[in-house]
Amino acid sequence: MERIAVISDVHGNLMALEAVLSDLASRGVDATINLGDCVAGPLWPRETFELLTDLNIPTVRGNHDRWIVDRPAAQMPPAGLFAREALTEAQRAALHALPATLQFTPEILAVHGTPTDDSAYLLEEMTEDGRLIPARRAKLAERLGEAAAARVLLCGHSHRQAVVTAPGGGLILNPGSVGCPVFADSPTAASLEPRSPHARYAVLTRRHGRWGAELLALEYDWDAAAQRALELGWPRWAQALATGSVA
Numbered sequence: 001m002e003r004i005a006v007i008s009d010v011h012g013n014l015m016a017l018e019a020v021l022s023d024l025a026s027r028g029v030d031a032t033i034n035l036g037d038c039v040a041g042p043l044w045p046r047e048t049f050e051l052l053t054d055l056n057i058p059t060v061r062g063n064h065d066r067w068i069v070d071r072p073a074a075q076m077p078p079a080g081l082f083a084r085e086a087l088t089e090a091q092r093a094a095l096h097a098l099p100a101t102l103q104f105t106p107e108i109l110a111v112h113g114t115p116t117d118d119s120a121y122l123l124e125e126m127t128e129d130g131r132l133i134p135a136r137r138a139k140l141a142e143r144l145g146e147a148a149a150a151r152v153l154l155c156g157h158s159h160r161q162a163v164v165t166a167p168g169g170g171l172i173l174n175p176g177s178v179g180c181p182v183f184a185d186s187p188t189a190a191s192l193e194p195r196s197p198h199a200r201y202a203v204l205t206r207r208h209g210r211w212g213a214e215l216l217a218l219e220y221d222w223d224a225a226a227q228r229a230l231e232l233g234w235p236r237w238a239q240a241l242a243t244g245s246v247a
Contacts, residue, residue, distance in 0.1 A: 002206040003028060004108075006175040006213075008035035008156030009062070010052070012083055013179020013241070014044035016199035017051060019220035020178050027203055033104055035156035036062025036112040038095060041180060042234040043225060045083035049091050060110050061098035062156065063118040069096040077185040079237065107151035107211075108204075114155070115147040122155045123162050123174055130191030132158060141167040152204065152211050159183070161200055161215045171211045176200030179225075181244040184237040195244035197222040 005024040010017050024032065034057055039045035052059070067076060068084050069092055076084065084092060100118060102110040112118040122143055124132040135143070147153055148168035154175075161176035181195045198217035205212050226242035229235075240246045 003030050004104075004204040005029040005032040005201060006035065006154055006173060006204055007032065007178050007201045008112075008175050009037045009159055009177035009180055010034075010039070010048055011037055011064075011079075011177065011180035011183070012039045012041035012043045012045040012048045013199075013225055014048045014051065015225050016179035016218075016220055016222070017048060019199050019218050020201050021055075023216070023218055024201065024203070029203060032057045033102070033110055033154065034059040035110060035154055035175070036060045036098065036118070037064045037156065037180075038062070039083045039087065040064035040068070040077070040080040042079050042082045042229050042232050042237050043179070044228070045086040046091070049087060049095070053094075058102055058104060058110075059098050060102050060112050061095065061100055061118065062112040065095040065098055066100075066118060068092050077183075079183070079185050079234075104154070108154065109147055109150040109152070110154040111147075112155065113157040114143045115145060115153075116143075118157070121158050122153075123164055123172065124158050124160065126188070130188030132160065132192060137167060140164075144168070154204075159195075161202065161217075163213050163215065171213070173202055173204060173213050175202035176215070176217070180240075182240040182246055184234075184240040184246050189236075189240070190245075190247045192245075197241060197244045 159177035164172040203214040226238040229238040
């Protein structure tokens with residue numbers, strides 16, 4: 001049996017990350033992989049970066065990890081700008097230098113959004129009123145392209161946990177977001193489906209040659225995380241962290 005912990009979208013939430021690390025330590029995993037968007041958020045960006053650096057786990061670059069260097073300040077979401085200003089130039093460069101995709105094992109391909117676009121959803125489509133709904137099969141096949149042949153494809157970005165069979169027959173796993181149930185800076189955040197404030201990750205498991213996954217939602221002191229956001233002047237983020245919603 002092989003067990004791999006999959007984390008994604010920490011978004012600078014050190015408390016949620018610590019809760020996930022504590023839990024996965026008890027689950028006998030063989031390895032851990034991070035699907036990106038590590039620090040963008042108004043909480044503990046530098047402390048989160050330092051902990052992830054100490055862990056030295058394979059990590060894919062998310063769109064926010066890329067934007068922390070690529071985007072001018074005027075085009076940054078406020079929480080991303082907060083993280084940029086909290087990090088050193090070397091830390092920002094290290095995030096930007098992460099790989100856009102990662103062949104974790106011969107069977108497992110890891111991406112942040114889709115195999116070709118870190119800012120696009122793989123398993124979801126956005127409706128005209130800003131809601132996320134499951135992507136149509138044809139759209140999923142189009143987004144996967146040649147990656148449809150992967151036995152296992154790991155993706156993040158949407159902050160929604162999911163296990164899906166790909167058109168090519170492989171497994172697609174989104175572990176959800178460790179520390180950010182809703183990216184509160186998003187203009188569509190209030191339109192999303194109801195969520196919860198839990199810290200989320202997944203454990204990918206192979207038994208008898210087949211891959212499965214455990215989707216985990218952990219309690220942690222999200223009120224303290226919300227209080228941190230509130231003290232720093234981010235009430236919308238505080239609401240999202242405490243309830244899973246900004247509506």
